[in-house]
Amino acid sequence: MISTVTLNREGDIAIMRIDNPPVNALSPATVRDMDATFRAFESDAATRALLIECAGRTFIAGGDISVFDDPSFSPAPLNALLDRIEASERPVIAILHGTVLGGGLEVAMAAHHRIAAPGTRIGMPEITLGLVPGSLGTQRLPRLAGLATAFELISTGRPIEVERALEAGIVDAIAENPQAAARDAAHRLAAQPARLRRASRIEVPDAAELPAVLADAARLAASKPHQPAYAEIGPCLAAACGDHAAGAAVEASAFARLIPSAPARALRHVFLADRRAQRIPGLPEATESRPVAQVGILGVGTMGGAIAMAFANAGFAVTLVETSQDALDRGLGIVARNYAASVKRGRLSEAEAAERQARMTGHADMAALADADLVVEAVFEDMELKLDVAAKLGAVCKPGAIIATNTSTLDVDRIAAATGRPTDVLGTHFFSPAHVMRLLEVVRGRNTAPDVLATVMRIARRNGKTAVVSGVCYGFIGNRMAEVYMRESEAMQLEGASPADIDGVAEDPALWGMAMGPSRMLDMAGVDVGARTVIEWIKSGEGPQDPSYRILCRTMFEEGLHGQKTGAGYYRYEGREALPNPALGDLAGRLAAGHGVSRRAPLPREEMLERLLFPMINEAATILSEGIALRPSDIDVVWTAGYGFPAWRGGPLFMADEIGLGRIVARMDHYAAILGNARGYWNVAPLLRQLASTGARISDWTSTGEEA
Ligand SMILES: NC(=O)c1ccc[n+]([C@@H]2O[C@H](COP(=O)([O-])OP(=O)(O)OC[C@H]3O[C@@H](n4cnc5c(N)ncnc54)[C@H](O)[C@@H]3O)[C@@H](O)[C@H]2O)c1
Incomplete structure (x- = not known):
């Protein structure tokens, strides 16, 4: 196998070069190659210093996250290597360019000195994957940059510009020609080996700020109780103020807890799904583009x-x-x-x-x-x-x-x-x-x-x-699924639930966590826009020939309740504030009476959740079997990128597998029985029923043989 890492000598300087296109992501193989290369440096006493650099457009821009789902994955081999690099008696200098992210920054921080090209960006994006850094990033970063900066980088996941990184002490220099600057630094540092800076041995510079940072961390964690990574940041930073080995153990156990957690799995799924969506089966990557200017x-x-x-x-x-x-x-x-x-x-x-x-x-x-x-x-x-x-x-x-x-x-x-x-x-x-x-x-x-x-x-x-x-169909992927979600939202309002009850369920992170519930969303997009579409769809003969179908929004349209733009829709608006709209409750009551819908006591929250979510999942199964979507993960991308579906739930189909298809089918059948199914709204998609009966996951379903 070709190694992704090479070791060269230039006089008395050794150069470790990582070449793992496109972004030099750390994979277990790259770590093995780095380890072997570092061993070669260790045993070659003739060189006085080691430079670590990357080929291509960037330094290591993170880890290969597809391996995180492998239960045998562990950051331990990398972490041990980083400790050895840091402990080296001869100076190790990292040459940074492009985007130095996650594992890349952790490698850089194990070196004794960091020189960056102008325009380099530096960050710790692990939180966006439901994780904290797992290769001593939570330990070395606060020691180099202080608790406040470390907390900012780790908790937001947002990269910073190199100038700020320099000011914060994360890099030691910015150089137009970082290669030359690194060679100069190598000679300088090699002459004074006793003065090498080892990040894990530096005292956190703003340790006095710990209580304030912990309070911020606790507040943030409390605001995201269903995303456990946030709760791990504070303890990791606190541990960085003490002994390094103990701190490393705190980080290791946090990382090990988070990696198999549902939100982290969901976020990895969405990350990989976004990239997969670019690939079109049967369309070679080499397909030429038409020139567009x-x-x-x-x-x-x-x-x-x-x-x-x-x-x-x-x-x-x-x-x-x-x-x-x-x-x-x-x-x-x-x-x-x-x-x-x-x-x-x-x-x-x-x-x-x-x-x-x-x-x-x-x-x-x-x-x-x-x-x-x-x-x-x-x-x-x-x-x-x-x-x-x-x-x-x-x-x-x-x-x-x-x-x-x-x-x-x-x-x-x-x-x-x-x-x-x-x-x-x-x-x-x-x-x-x-x-x-x-x-x-x-x-x-x-x-x-x-x-x-x-x-x-x-x-x-x-x-x-x-x-x-x-593919071509009414509403394409997203709006076709949104249609059944809106249908049930309005049906439940006729039965007596308020828009706030229903939106509250959709938006509750303990249940789901949508950015906006269905009524709030339609008020913002314009009830008139939504209603016109429904009216045309019904008129075309393709939509449901059901007099009560989305009668609420169709009537709201006629009555001028168009949402935010008219100051009243599902809610009444005072400025931007959404308040209950009593006129809407009256209207729903009248429509229920006119369409023979019996009003019920408050609807159970679980019912509201299931009636919003399960028909969408069911529609998605039909969309898949009709070939409208290329793959299940594309549907998750549509909903997380376009409809405010929480990425940490992975999208509707990832969430379906977490709930269990058997349960979804059973509940669809249950609602058919208790609500009646004259219009077929609760018919279970054959694909969903079949997958449920075999215990398969819908996320793994494929019609093309392509790996899901
Ligand atoms: N509004 C949305 O949220 C939304 C979202 C996705 C897609 N769409 C779709 O986008 C399209 C446009 O929607 P919109 O909301 O921007 O509508 P709009 O009414 O705001 O704009 C349509 C524009 O088209 C112009 N127009 C009409 N006939 C024309 C012609 N023959 N030649 C040149 N211009 C002409 C009109 O003067 C008008 O400015 C529709 O197909 C709609 O379904 C809308």
């Missing part, structure tokens, strides 16, 4: 304007087209206001905002799209209009240009056919606000060309989006 946007309303921003922010030149100069001015006005808001919030400088806006040009004539390499259509959600503009785009766009539709509900294949060049067409379902929301559903049509799909997936990444491929 010029992007066109047709329809500059709420979505079009924000989509234009998403592209301009990523450096694309954007041509915006509206029906008239007035409409264009309105659209560009929205864009300008959005940028001004970003400047006001300090997210962008005035100059950056101006530069981005300067990438946009507006026109009131579709002919302006003739030069675009990719056009995103975001006109009103109306099939006749979409077919009409699709035909025009098919004619106006240059050969090879990609045509994307931002429809949320309409048949992408019909729109594609109308262009006369369906291989160039797909759906790009952005979420609102499109320049902020991370999720993008990329809707692959029946005829979408492979290079069109590959191009849009790559551009999405460049735009900072998390793209997930969906």
